[in-house]
Amino acid sequence: MKAFTQLTGLACPLDRANVDTDAIIPKQFLKSIKRTGFGPYLFDEWRYTNYGEPDMDCTTRPLNKDFVLNQVRYQGAQVLLARDNFGCGSSREHAPWAIEDFGFRVIIAPSFADIFFNNCFKNGILPIVASAGIVDQLFKECEAAEGYALNVDLASQTVTMPSGQSFGFEINATSKHNLLNGLDEIGLTLLHTDKIKAFENQHKQTQPWLFA
Amino acid sequence: MAGKTLYDKLWDSHLVHQDEDGTSLIYIDRHLVHEVTSPQAFEGLRLAGRKPWRNRSIVANPDHNTPTQNWDKGIEDPVSRLQVETLDKNIKEFGSLVYFPFKDKNQGIIHVIGPEHGTTLPGMTVVCGDSHTSTHGAFGALAHGIGTSEVEHVMATQTLIAKKSKNMLVKVTGRLGIGITAKDVALAIIGVTGTAGGTGYAIEFAGDVIGDLSMEGRMTICNMAIEAGARAGIMAPDEKTAAYLKGRQYAPKADQWEQAVAYWNTLHSDADAQFDAVIELNGADIQPQVTWGTSPEQVLPIGATVPNPANEKDATKRTSIENALKYMGLSANTPITEIKLDKVFIGSCTNSRIEDLRAAAAVAKGKKVASSIDVAMVVPGSGIVKRQAEEEGLDKIFIDAGFEWREPGCSMCLAMNADRLSAGERCASTSNRNFEGRQGPGGRTHLVSPAMAAAAAIAGHFVDVRNV
Numbered sequence A: 001m002k003a004f005t006q007l008t009g010l011a012c013p014l015d016r017a018n019v020d021t022d023a024i025i026p027k028q029f030l031k032s033i034k035r036t037g038f039g040p041y042l043f044d045e046w047r048y049t050n051y052g053e054p055d056m057d058c059t060t061r062p063l064n065k066d067f068v069l070n071q072v073r074y075q076g077a078q079v080l081l082a083r084d085n086f087g088c089g090s091s092r093e094h095a096p097w098a099i100e101d102f103g104f105r106v107i108i109a110p111s112f113a114d115i116f117f118n119n120c121f122k123n124g125i126l127p128i129v130a131s132a133g134i135v136d137q138l139f140k141e142c143e144a145a146e147g148y149a150l151n152v153d154l155a156s157q158t159v160t161m162p163s164g165q166s167f168g169f170e171i172n173a174t175s176k177h178n179l180l181n182g183l184d185e186i187g188l189t190l191l192h193t194d195k196i197k198a199f200e201n202q203h204k205q206t207q208p209w210l211f212a
Numbered sequence B: 001m002a003g004k005t006l007y008d009k010l011w012d013s014h015l016v017h018q019d020e021d022g023t024s025l026i027y028i029d030r031h032l033v034h035e036v037t038s039p040q041a042f043e044g045l046r047l048a049g050r051k052p053w054r055n056r057s058i059v060a061n062p063d064h065n066t067p068t069q070n071w072d073k074g075i076e077d078p079v080s081r082l083q084v085e086t087l088d089k090n091i092k093e094f095g096s097l098v099y100f101p102f103k104d105k106n107q108g109i110i111h112v113i114g115p116e117h118g119t120t121l122p123g124m125t126v127v128c129g130d131s132h133t134s135t136h137g138a139f140g141a142l143a144h145g146i147g148t149s150e151v152e153h154v155m156a157t158q159t160l161i162a163k164k165s166k167n168m169l170v171k172v173t174g175r176l177g178i179g180i181t182a183k184d185v186a187l188a189i190i191g192v193t194g195t196a197g198g199t200g201y202a203i204e205f206a207g208d209v210i211g212d213l214s215m216e217g218r219m220t221i222c223n224m225a226i227e228a229g230a231r232a233g234i235m236a237p238d239e240k241t242a243a244y245l246k247g248r249q250y251a252p253k254a255d256q257w258e259q260a261v262a263y264w265n266t267l268h269s270d271a272d273a274q275f276d277a278v279i280e281l282n283g284a285d286i287q288p289q290v291t292w293g294t295s296p297e298q299v300l301p302i303g304a305t306v307p308n309p310a311n312e313k314d315a316t317k318r319t320s321i322e323n324a325l326k327y328m329g330l331s332a333n334t335p336i337t338e339i340k341l342d343k344v345f346i347g348s349c350t351n352s353r354i355e356d357l358r359a360a361a362a363v364a365k366g367k368k369v370a371s372s373i374d375v376a377m378v379v380p381g382s383g384i385v386k387r388q389a390e391e392e393g394l395d396k397i398f399i400d401a402g403f404e405w406r407e408p409g410c411s412m413c414l415a416m417n418a419d420r421l422s423a424g425e426r427c428a429s430t431s432n433r434n435f436e437g438r439q440g441p442g443g444r445t446h447l448v449s450p451a452m453a454a455a456a457a458i459a460g461h462f463v464d465v466r467n468v
């Protein structure tokens, strides 16, 4: 998993509450054999005016010009501003896969759906819960000023706006540690490599036939 | 201090690390891999620049998507084909101990081929991205299904993050009556435990009935432990286990054989071991079983009538009976023997081994599938099972009786390939799940033993196989 320490990234405001994972990545894309490549299909039904299918070439598909992700000023955005209950619905891990593949590393919202929130950490995305008041302010400032970029610093747990104003956010110690160091569960388990190896050697002694 | 259960022994002998909150790392000996739940795991390894910790723990084979006829045409559905080809590529890149590609003479359902080659052994931990991995518990292995993220975790670290389950003992005493098979035992057990009764437990199956069963029959029962809610079902290995394994390709050889058997003989629950729950059934009471509803626990003996929701006082249960009857297109109080069928499916990792095919063929011999039956198919669990059946002439018996004799695979167990029910079609199936839509959208599944399925194919409706 990619580590997350800090970034200064363009923000993109997605002004809808209760965005569910089927909206984030529609069900037909779950047939894919990959964990990557979902970026072009992120918010597929909102982004394009035709029906998306797996493996479609998205560069030639008709875009919904009104959808915020399609606006020129938000190209290259890394911080997604969202509303309440972001990521609700099915538990598909394809949703954070698509968000990360598209290029977002941070999502700021007043609240997140539980499973989605946890899935973000497994995939190198930092979900930040901010008060409704702050989120509102971010939406307004972002829409008012082109090139609106936020600085997000995980170590100090702060987000700084272009004005220099900043706010803090909460994160549990384990998630913070894993994200800062780019450790997924596999990475964490591999911290026990010596123990696993020692176990394996002993296991080989006692049951050599298991290692045929 | 109380003695240990078999599950305790298997757990303790694989524990690598334990956190204060009980979260543990257990070492995994065998990793079974198929095409549907592995692509993202391999992709994850690739992206992180990781390699399998021990690729010789991997036994792999496509089964869910592969067609069971017209193999010369290959896999026609492009999405299915891509999944299968992806497995080919991944195994080529990352390596494995055993790989049978599509059309290989040994290819089959992953839970059938593992034991066939001696890659499932007593005392092992076995995982697979598939819930019916519990099958391998029949050998005294701790075996259970895992998710795609866990598949990747096992590949990369040879361990699984797990929490210990509680211990349940299901004891089946006495003797089975004539014509009663392991499948009837499995369904009868689920009829008692319910589909959630085993949740949070590892179930050990024991008792004279279990001891009397062949390895094939034992696998059928452990296979369905998951349908009782338990991730793992286990049985203590005995002489039959050793006899089954002896001489198989990956079973211990020469001097290691004795050493292994001596170790396997220690793999049983101690006499003073404590179980958190105990369920006892008398084998003599078990009748041929038929599921009538949309959950494996909605099961009855062949002589029964479909339940009447009006007799159920509990409102939630009443609604679930009503819903099941509606989906299944059955009316209350219908005798099970009056349920007419459209299709018959003999196969799946529950019942596609040689013994299952022999039992079905014994019933079908010299008879004809009823003209009202649209399709009756027999799908062997593996290439090895298929060849053995052909050597014994079982294929002829089936074909002469009007059954289709197919190539091995999961087939109509989950209808991911072309084999499926149409809406409203009713099927007697030897598989393990009768959920809504499992065998095709709107399809209606009744779970039975292979002998009962064959008897139903010939009669066109369910019959008591003991009277055939």
Ligand code: SF4
Pocket (backbone or CB within 6 Å): B063, B064, B109, B110, B111, B130, B132, B348, B349, B350, B409, B410, B413, B414, B431, B432
């Ligand atoms: S036969 Fe059915 S239950 Fe068994 S592995 Fe295949 S799909 Fe799953």
